Amino acid sequence: MTGAGERCQSLTKKGERCRNPVGPGGRCARHRQPGTTPGAGPDPGAQGDPGAALLGWAEEALEFLGRRLLGEYQVDEFGHDPDLVEHVLAPLLRPLYRHWWRVETRGLEHVPAKGPALVVGNHAGTLPFDALMVALALLDDHPAHRSLRMLAADLAFNLPVVAPLARKSGNTLACAEDARRLLEAGELVGVWPEGYKGLGKPYRERYRLQRFGRGGFVEIALRTGAPIVPVAVLGSEEIYPMVANLRRLARLLGLPYFPVTPTFPLLGPLGAIPLPSKWLIEFCPRIETAHLGPEAVLDPMVLFDLTDQVRDTIQQTLHANLVARRGVFT
Amino acid sequence: MGRRILVTGAARSTGRRLVAALATDPEVDAVVAVDDLGPDEPFPPGVEQLRVDLRSPALVRTVQSTGIDTCVHLGVAAEPRAAGGRATMKERNVLGTMQLLAAAYHAPDLRRLVLKSTTAVYGAAAGDPAVWTEAMGHETPSHGFGKDAIEVEDYVRSFDRRRPDVAVTVLRLANQVGPTVDNPLTRYFELPVCPTVFGFDPRLQFLHEDDTAEVLLRAAIGPAARGTFNVAGDGVVLLSQAIRIAGKPPLPIPEPLVNRVAELVGRTVDFSPEQVRFLQYGRVADTAAARKQLGFSPAWTSLDAFEDFATTRLRRLVTEEWVARLEQEALAGLRRAAGWLSRGDAPMGGDGSR
Numbered sequence: 001m002t003g004a005g006e007r008c009q010s011l012t013k014k015g016e017r018c019r020n021p022v023g024p025g026g027r028c029a030r031h032r033q034p035g036t037t038p039g040a041g042p043d044p045g046a047q048g049d050p051g052a053a054l055l056g057w058a059e060e061a062l063e064f065l066g067r068r069l070l071g072e073y074q075v076d077e078f079g080h081d082p083d084l085v086e087h088v089l090a091p092l093l094r095p096l097y098r099h100w101w102r103v104e105t106r107g108l109e110h111v112p113a114k115g116p117a118l119v120v121g122n123h124a125g126t127l128p129f130d131a132l133m134v135a136l137a138l139l140d141d142h143p144a145h146r147s148l149r150m151l152a153a154d155l156a157f158n159l160p161v162v163a164p165l166a167r168k169s170g171n172t173l174a175c176a177e178d179a180r181r182l183l184e185a186g187e188l189v190g191v192w193p194e195g196y197k198g199l200g201k202p203y204r205e206r207y208r209l210q211r212f213g214r215g216g217f218v219e220i221a222l223r224t225g226a227p228i229v230p231v232a233v234l235g236s237e238e239i240y241p242m243v244a245n246l247r248r249l250a251r252l253l254g255l256p257y258f259p260v261t262p263t264f265p266l267l268g269p270l271g272a273i274p275l276p277s278k279w280l281i282e283f284c285p286r287i288e289t290a291h292l293g294p295e296a297v298l299d300p301m302v303l304f305d306l307t308d309q310v311r312d313t314i315q316q317t318l319h320a321n322l323v324a325r326r327g328v329f330t
Numbered sequence: 331m332g333r334r335i336l337v338t339g340a341a342r343s344t345g346r347r348l349v350a351a352l353a354t355d356p357e358v359d360a361v362v363a364v365d366d367l368g369p370d371e372p373f374p375p376g377v378e379q380l381r382v383d384l385r386s387p388a389l390v391r392t393v394q395s396t397g398i399d400t401c402v403h404l405g406v407a408a409e410p411r412a413a414g415g416r417a418t419m420k421e422r423n424v425l426g427t428m429q430l431l432a433a434a435y436h437a438p439d440l441r442r443l444v445l446k447s448t449t450a451v452y453g454a455a456a457g458d459p460a461v462w463t464e465a466m467g468h469e470t471p472s473h474g475f476g477k478d479a480i481e482v483e484d485y486v487r488s489f490d491r492r493r494p495d496v497a498v499t500v501l502r503l504a505n506q507v508g509p510t511v512d513n514p515l516t517r518y519f520e521l522p523v524c525p526t527v528f529g530f531d532p533r534l535q536f537l538h539e540d541d542t543a544e545v546l547l548r549a550a551i552g553p554a555a556r557g558t559f560n561v562a563g564d565g566v567v568l569l570s571q572a573i574r575i576a577g578k579p580p581l582p583i584p585e586p587l588v589n590r591v592a593e594l595v596g597r598t599v600d601f602s603p604e605q606v607r608f609l610q611y612g613r614v615a616d617t618a619a620a621r622k623q624l625g626f627s628p629a630w631t632s633l634d635a636f637e638d639f640a641t642t643r644l645r646r647l648v649t650e651e652w653v654a655r656l657e658q659e660a661l662a663g664l665r666r667a668a669g670w671l672s673r674g675d676a677p678m679g680g681d682g683s684r
Binding site for chain 1: 460466528531570573574585614633654660661668671
């Protein structure tokens with residue numbers, strides 16, 4: 001806050017005053033108008049300039065690195081780091097989304113543009129890529145570019161490297177307190193009630209939904225009055241066709257399952273490349289819960305019925321889309 | 331009649347500051363400063379200094395016979411080293427509190443008791459909820475300061491039940507930082523490199539020392555607020571971010587080696603297993619209750635508090651000037667390269683062909 005010398009007067013992206021020392025032009029190096037740098041090359045805005053696009057990209061990348069080096073970014077109380085998602089995590093996943101799995105989305109209009117909602121989906125494919133793709137669909141293709149705050153298994157918060165990434169991309173531990181807090185803050189929350197039972201099921205059981213936990217997600221929706229948006233993901237079942245599960249090895253490693261696919265562990269790391277199935281993510285019409293009121297959680301029948309309704313909606317949508325699908329990879 | 335306030339742990343920096351603020355308040359008639367240490371600077375005039383242990387009979391006499399109406403208990407120490415070993419620390423923290431409460435139970439004029447506790451009572455684990463509220467059940471930390479704090483809180487709650495005429499306020503403070511704070515965490519950031527647990531990046535909350543002083547003052551002489559309150563600056567700071575703001579290089583250590591390294595480092599900076607877990611999983615507490623019921627909103631956010639600490643106390647190795655210059659040079663280089671690219675066969679020296 002204190003310091004000698006003049007400070008740059010620009011506003012940072014957070015809307016605060018920049019505290020870098022000024023250079024020529026009354027701005028610091030990071031907020032100087034493009035093209036006014038002494039000794040700079042051509043105007044980067046010039047049309048048809050092959051270097052310009054690259055330069056713009058490099059400039060943004062450098063600014064990002066500078067922010068990270070100085071710690072000039074903000075995360076919310078859950079650790080969600082939109083700056084990192086926008087500049088690193090989403091760009092890493094986007095090629096998978098656009099080119100590898102050629103994800104097609106339907107029914108995005110069922111996801112509200114603002115305010116809380118609980119997105120409930122099927123879970124399959126050994127690694128939770130389906131969850132990541134649903135999140136990217138909402139971030140890139142939803143008109144309001146919403147961040148999906150997913151409820152993840154506790155394993156995700158125990159593993160080094162994975163734990164901080166899970167938090168920074170906006171997820172939190174699957175517990176009632178966290179889910180409620182997010183919904184009350186008006187966030188879009190994602191939940192995959194099948195959990196490991198869905199992720200780690202063998203290939204022969206593909207597109208057969210597992211049990212939907214004990215309906216904890218319905219209870220949270222009722223307590224907060226948030227609508228439920230069922231989402232059916234087609235395609236994730238084929239990315240790692242699991243033919244066997246080495247239970248002993250899994251237990252030894254402390255994992256919920258150890259998958260054997262036609263290529264893994266046979267081909268080693270190469271076997272970890274997912275198959276390029278064609279994906280279809282369909283968001284189904286909202287199931288409102290607000291009219292039932294928070295007292296409805298006391299009635300187990302309401303919980304069971306709503307849980308079944310969500311599960312059946314997803315299962316039927318999956319079947320309908322499966323029938324209409326031309327082939328796994330096309 | 332004005333207030334008569336007794337402050338334990340008064341010679342430490344937080345205590346000294348509170349005693350000084352109370353001494354100048356017109357509504358306060360008498361301040362009794364209790365600590366077994368002498369203060370670094372003398373207390374302001376008018377403060378009655380009682381240089382005794384919490385277990386001393388002199389304290390019992392003072393509490394019971396001098397018309398004390400408010401007791402502010404700051405005397406729970408967090409550091410085994412300063413307290414003279416873990417056993418002594420526990421003895422003082424827990425037994426000292428018991429003695430103080432025993433004396434307070436028979437104090438006829440006592441109307442208010444304020445305990446300075448810590449968010450360390452929540453522990454730190456992978457399976458924790460993202461944000462702790464005061465009422466959430468939590469697993470008890472099995473040792474160290476956190477365990478002492480829980481036991482102390484338990485005794486205070488039991489006192490609360492036995493003396494319903496006394497308003498008991500428990501303040502769970504987040505990690506304190508500021509220009510003059512000295513605790514295990516500030517010393518951690520003063521290390522030349524900051525050891526971290528590889529692959530983990532916990533969320534931390536900070537409380538600026540000005541806010542610590544303010545909230546204690548409010549709890550002591552503001553409107554009485556019964557209950558337990560988390561107190562922390564708004565927002566969170568990631569450990570990696572804090573290390574960057576501190577301008578230090580991080581030193582990630584693989585989890586299996588962490589305890590060995592902590593032992594080594596612990597010889598110089600008091601690195602308890604509790605502290606290590608905190609630096610692995612972090613902890614965040616909800617401060618809505620303090621805002622609503624206590625009417626206290628911290629003036630400093632967690633980020634601002636830490637930045638203040640970093641600018642006043644740390645010498646940054648990675649500075650803004652350095653990053654800005656590096657960026658500027660890299661960009662200038664790129665612009666030159668782009669210039670050549672766009673002109674294809676432009677001669678070396680760039681701008682000559684324009």
